Amino acid sequence: xxLLGSVSCSKLNIQYPFYFYIFAHNNCKYNKTVCMYTYxxxxxxxxxxxxxxxxxxxxxxxxxxxxxxxxxxxxxxxxMIRIKDYYELWKANRINLKPDIRIIHETPSTAVVDGDGAxxxxxxxxxxxxxxxxxxxxxxxxxxxxxxxxxGIAGYYAMMALEKDMIGLTMTNANPLVAPxxxxxxxxxxxxxxxxxxxxxxxxxxxxxxxxxxxxxxxxVAEKKGKKVYPGYVQDNEGNPSDDPTILKRGGSMLxxxxxxxxxxxxxxxxxxxxxxxSAVFSGANFGPFVxxxxxxxxxxxxxxxxxxxxxxxxxSIDAFQPADxxxxxxxxWIETFxxxxxxxxxxxxxxxxxxxxxCEERIMKEGISIVPAIASDLKEIAEDLGMNFMIQ
Amino acid sequence: xxLLGSVSCSKLNIQYPFYFYIFAHNNCKYNKTVCMYTYxxxxxxxxxxxxxxxxxxxxxxxxxxxxxxxxxxxxxxxxMIRIKDYYELWKANRINLKPDIRIIHETPSTAVVDGDGAxxxxxxxxxxxxxxxxxxxxxxxxxxxxxxxxxGIAGYYAMMALEKDMIGLTMTNANPLVAPxxxxxxxxxxxxxxxxxxxxxxxxxxxxxxxxxxxxxxxxVAEKKGKKVYPGYVQDNEGNPSDDPTILKRGGSMLxxxxxxxxxxxxxxxxxxxxxxxSAVFSGANFGPFVxxxxxxxxxxxxxxxxxxxxxxxxxSIDAFQPADxxxxxxxxWIETFxxxxxxxxxxxxxxxxxxxxxCEERIMKEGISIVPAIASDLKEIAEDLGMNFMIQ
Numbered sequence: 181x182x183l184l185g186s187v188s189c190s191k192l193n194i195q196y197p198f199y200f201y202i203f204a205h206n207n208c209k210y211n212k213t214v215c216m217y218t219y220x221x222x223x224x225x226x227x228x229x230x231x232x233x234x235x236x237x238x239x240x241x242x243x244x245x246x247x248x249x250x251x252x253x254x255x256x257x258x259x260m261i262r263i264k265d266y267y268e269l270w271k272a273n274r275i276n277l278k279p280d281i282r283i284i285h286e287t288p289s290t291a292v293v294d295g296d297g298a299x300x301x302x303x304x305x306x307x308x309x310x311x312x313x314x315x316x317x318x319x320x321x322x323x324x325x326x327x328x329x330x331x332g333i334a335g336y337y338a339m340m341a342l343e344k345d346m347i348g349l350t351m352t353n354a355n356p357l358v359a360p361x362x363x364x365x366x367x368x369x370x371x372x373x374x375x376x377x378x379x380x381x382x383x384x385x386x387x388x389x390x391x392x393x394x395x396x397x398x399x400x401v402a403e404k405k406g407k408k409v410y411p412g413y414v415q416d417n418e419g420n421p422s423d424d425p426t427i428l429k430r431g432g433s434m435l436x437x438x439x440x441x442x443x444x445x446x447x448x449x450x451x452x453x454x455x456x457x458x459s460a461v462f463s464g465a466n467f468g469p470f471v472x473x474x475x476x477x478x479x480x481x482x483x484x485x486x487x488x489x490x491x492x493x494x495x496x497s498i499d500a501f502q503p504a505d506x507x508x509x510x511x512x513x514w515i516e517t518f519x520x521x522x523x524x525x526x527x528x529x530x531x532x533x534x535x536x537x538x539x540c541e542e543r544i545m546k547e548g549i550s551i552v553p554a555i556a557s558d559l560k561e562i563a564e565d566l567g568m569n570f571m572i573q
Numbered sequence: 574x575x576l577l578g579s580v581s582c583s584k585l586n587i588q589y590p591f592y593f594y595i596f597a598h599n600n601c602k603y604n605k606t607v608c609m610y611t612y613x614x615x616x617x618x619x620x621x622x623x624x625x626x627x628x629x630x631x632x633x634x635x636x637x638x639x640x641x642x643x644x645x646x647x648x649x650x651x652x653m654i655r656i657k658d659y660y661e662l663w664k665a666n667r668i669n670l671k672p673d674i675r676i677i678h679e680t681p682s683t684a685v686v687d688g689d690g691a692x693x694x695x696x697x698x699x700x701x702x703x704x705x706x707x708x709x710x711x712x713x714x715x716x717x718x719x720x721x722x723x724x725g726i727a728g729y730y731a732m733m734a735l736e737k738d739m740i741g742l743t744m745t746n747a748n749p750l751v752a753p754x755x756x757x758x759x760x761x762x763x764x765x766x767x768x769x770x771x772x773x774x775x776x777x778x779x780x781x782x783x784x785x786x787x788x789x790x791x792x793x794v795a796e797k798k799g800k801k802v803y804p805g806y807v808q809d810n811e812g813n814p815s816d817d818p819t820i821l822k823r824g825g826s827m828l829x830x831x832x833x834x835x836x837x838x839x840x841x842x843x844x845x846x847x848x849x850x851x852s853a854v855f856s857g858a859n860f861g862p863f864v865x866x867x868x869x870x871x872x873x874x875x876x877x878x879x880x881x882x883x884x885x886x887x888x889x890s891i892d893a894f895q896p897a898d899x900x901x902x903x904x905x906x907w908i909e910t911f912x913x914x915x916x917x918x919x920x921x922x923x924x925x926x927x928x929x930x931x932x933c934e935e936r937i938m939k940e941g942i943s944i945v946p947a948i949a950s951d952l953k954e955i956a957e958d959l960g961m962n963f964m965i966q
Contacts, residue, residue: 287712289682290893318711319680324894363923365914375847377854385850387843393836412836419917437830437837443786443805444830450780450926451844453911454768457778461770461903462894468910485906500683501717501855510854513878517861518846521758524812530756533843 214550215573222260222549223248225559225570229263230299232566233270234277239302246301246332251549254540257395258332260551264558265330266299268476275299275329281306288318292463293325297488300331300474304350304491308337311495312344319500324462327487330354330474334374335388335537341376341495342384345504348376349494351455356469358392359433360453361446364419366433367468370395371455376534378498380508382515386534391437391452399425412439458492465490607943608966615653615942616641618952618963622656623692625959626663627670632695639694639725644942647933650788651725653944657951658723659692661869668692668722674699681711685856686718690881693724697743697884701730704888705737712893717855720880723747723867727767728781728930734769734888735777738897741769742887744848749862751785752826753846754839757812759826760861763788764848769927771891773901775908779927784830784845792818805832851885858883 226244231237250258269275276297285292291310295303307325314321331337334350341348354369370390377385394413402409402425409425416422417431421440428434437448460467466486473480474489498507521530551559556572563570619637624630643651662668669690678685684703688696700718707714724730727743734741747762767781787806795802795818802818809815810824814833821827830841853860859879866873867882891900914923944952949965956963 285895287890287893288710290712290889292894317681319683320713320715322713322889322893360911360914360923362916362920363914364917365923367911367914373844375843377850385846387847389837389840389843391840393831393840410835415917419920437840438786439832439836442803443832443836444782446924446926447782447784447786447830450768450782451766453778453926454780457770457904457907461900461907464895464899464903467907486903496683496715497680500680500715501685502678502857506857507854510857510879511850514850514854514860518753518760521753521756521760523755524757524808527755527812530753530758531839533839533846 213553215553215556216548216550217573218548219248219252219545221571222251222551225563225568226260226263228568229267229562229566232568233267235299235302239299242305243299243301246305246336248549249336250333252541252544253333253335253537254544255333255537256551260549260559261555262330262332264555264562265475267562269329269474272476274476274480279303283310289314289320290322291324293323295325295328295488297327298329300329300489300491303328304331304337304352304493305340307491308340308348308350308493308495311493312341312346315341315346315495315497315500316344320494320496323493324458325491325493326460326463326465328465328489328491330489331491333388334372335376335386335534337491337493338374338376338388339384339386342378344495345378345498347378347494347496347498348374349492349496350374351459351492353456353459353465353467353471353490355471355473357396357428357434358436358452359415359419360436360449361441362419364415364417364431364433365469368436368449368452368456369471370434371452371459373451373455377511378508379511379515380505382512382519382532383538384534385511385515385532386537388533388537391448391455392434393437393439393448394434396428396434399428401425412443455492456490460486460490462492463490606946608946608949609941609943610966611941612641612645612938614964615644615944618956618961619653619656621961622660622955622959625961626660628692628695632692635698636692636694639698639729641942642729643726645934645937646726646728646930647937648726648930649944653942653952654948655723655725657948657955658868660955662722662867665869667869667873672696676703682707682713683715684717686716688718688721688881690720691722693722693882693884696721697724697730697745697886698733700884701733701741701743701886701888704886705734705739708734708739708888708890708893709737713887713889716886717851718884718886719853719856719858721858721882721884722865723882724884726781727765728769728779728927730884730886731767731769731781732777732779735771737888738771738891740771740887740889740891741767742885742889743767744852744885746849746852746858746860746864746883748864748866750789750821750827751829751845752808752812753829753842754834755812757808757810757824757826758862761829761842761845761849762864763827764845764852766844766848770904771901772904772908773898775905775912775925776931777927778904778908778925779930781926781930784841784848785827786830786832786841787827789821789827792821794818805836848885849883853879853883855885856883 230240279296279298311321311323337350338348356366358368374388408423438444560570623633672689672691700716704714704716730743731741749759751761763783770778801816831838953963
């Protein structure tokens with residue numbers, strides 16, 4: 181269980197497969213608590229894996245970088261654990277490794293991209309590149325993408341804009357687990373939003389958050405510990421408040437940010453709906469309850485209302501609004517004002533969105549990336565299947 | 574108190590001055606529960622009032638329409654009650670009725686507008702018009718506005734895009750009452766977001782929500798009734814959870830959507846921060862704790878980090894993403910899917926954002942607009958001051 185500590189540096193969404201995996205494999209054959217790797221070792225392995233199953237080098241590198249970014253930023257639920265998911269999707273012929281990712285509709289500042297069933301990281305990176313190019317020409321670029329798959333961490337693509345001195349925005353829809361206010365139907369995913377804004381002396385503002393009060397993973401943790409959960413996280417199949425972390429297995433659903441109507445869950449529902457509409461209705465992807473599962477062990481849905489999973493990307497040149505230096509200095513002032521806010525006694529300092537993930541990244545780049553033995557074991561098995569090497573270390 | 578019922582049709586933010594006003598004037602001299610007016614009567618009066626104090630006809634009509642839209646949509650806290658606020662701001666020489674509202678920086682898809690101290694409704698309407706014009710030319714338009722004032726209901730400007738078959742987005746920062754997660758400093762306003770998306774057979778999706786769990790007005794209601802409030806709404810000046818609706822008077826603060834960290838308040842903080850940055854850092858308005866008060870009885874702040882209040886506006890042509898008809902049919906399908914969701918037993922039907930306000934508008938257009946006698950009395954006094962008429966009816 182030690183690795184669970186490593187995710188606590190993130191305030192963001194921890195997805196359930198990570199925890200599930202740990203709990204399912206706590207008797208694994210490797211007598212280690214964690215296996216430690218360098219960034220470069222895992223990047224090389226992940227790149228080689230994706231090339232081995234059929235990606236070209238460029239696309240394999242793109243994908244590997246996003247997987248590793250999740251590990252570095254304290255979101256291992258979106259990192260190495262998902263290589264097996266993609267391996268199984270590939271074996272089930274449910275991803276396209278030779279995609280023709282293309283713009284199918286555009287204006288000078290907007291586009292719809294068809295991901296052609298690609299790995300989500302590739303469709304997303306190429307879509308964000310298109311948004312950035314449009315922002316270079318006309319001040320801002322907005323891309324809605326269909327025919328994609330799970331793309332890892334939303335913040336990665338928003339942060340691509342920072343390198344170009346731009347503001348970045350990412351949204352994606354996701355597998356339906358969440359009921360809108362008053363409902364018991366699972367119509368929405370945890371539908372995250374990420375926004376990255378560059379500063380000058382201060383590190384960038386990087387918000388990356390799900391539109392639910394908690395991540396699915398926290399339910400798995402509570403289940404393992406035999407604990408109840410707070411009201412406002414989940415409800416049963418009749419819409420009664422529940423403190424049972426296993427309720428999703430019996431027709432329950434997660435709630436939107438706010439929890440219940442009295443605490444503003446309809447506002448979380450609005451946010452989540454906006455993410456779904458921008459990602460899927462704009463692009464012609466599957467929306468709401470029709471988003472396809474991102475793992476091969478769940479069957480494809482019978483009804484399809486579009487193509488694959490949908491994302492939304494935005495890039496705004498900072499000199500679209502003000503001269504760049506002036507903008508970045510003002511952003512410094514904003515960050516310093518919030519960083520210097522008075523904390524409640526006994527509470528941590530006020531955080532600027534992105535602070536915890538950056539601290540985590542610095543620590544992990546020094547200390548190495550820790551992988552749960554059960555996941556390392558799976559990676560080794562996958563490597564052997566494909567005639568590759570993966571060391572347990 | 575009967576009028577309070579009329580706001581229950583809205584799920585949106587009810588600001589405190591409305592309730593405060595009712596409670597402060599419950600012994601008013603008019604022996605009526607409410608005074609009833611037609612839309613046209615109040616529109617004419619409001620237009621005449623703003624012309625009388627110095628607006629030209631065009632700008633007076635713009636302003637009056639936004640005031641009346643708040644009444645129609647069940648948000649009287651942003652309606653006729655605020656005429657007195659603007660009257661007092663005018664007498665205190667704190668608004669500019671001959672503003673030179675102009676673009677001070679632009680690209681084909683973006684602009685910064687300086688509102689020059691104008692009435693918020695005028696600066697906002699002109700800014701949204703600029704966003705729409707840019708969207709007509711290059712697919713989308715994004716405008717950040719500084720030097721403005723309280724602009725009424727955010728949804729009004731987002732809905733301006735609907736008339737042009739566009740998607741609209743509005744944000745604004747607001748007077749600081751809200752503490753970010755872990756803090757006791759009031760650094761943020763209730764910072765609303767509005768998004769309007771056109772459909773075909775279905776009415777448009779119109780989300781308009783504050784980034785706090787509740788509106789300030791609900792605290793005033795609880796105070797009047799001698800009731801406590803739910804945890805997660807407010808905290809005391811040391812950051813302890815509080816159920817005391819009067820706590821803001823003793824250094825307490827409101828909390829962001831989510832309430833506390835365990836329920837995701839850091840996600841509400843992210844949303845609110847994004848609204849503040851897009852509205853004020855992009856434009857050079859006052860951000861966070863420096864947003865000037867929107868009423869004359871509160872003094873201007875000593876420190877200024879920009880010009881006036883800030884807003885952010887977006888318009889996206891629907892054929893920026895797909896042929897318009899195809900887009901609108903897909904949006905119908907989205908709305909129908911959510912409208913047909915299964916409700917929890919005993920709970921209302923699942924609402925599409927915008928449903929409650931539209932129902933309210935239809936009802937009020939038939940029945941007339943009800944004004945609290947104390948407010949009608951104030952309007953009559955203002956009218957007499959200015960040599961105008963306002964009937965108590």
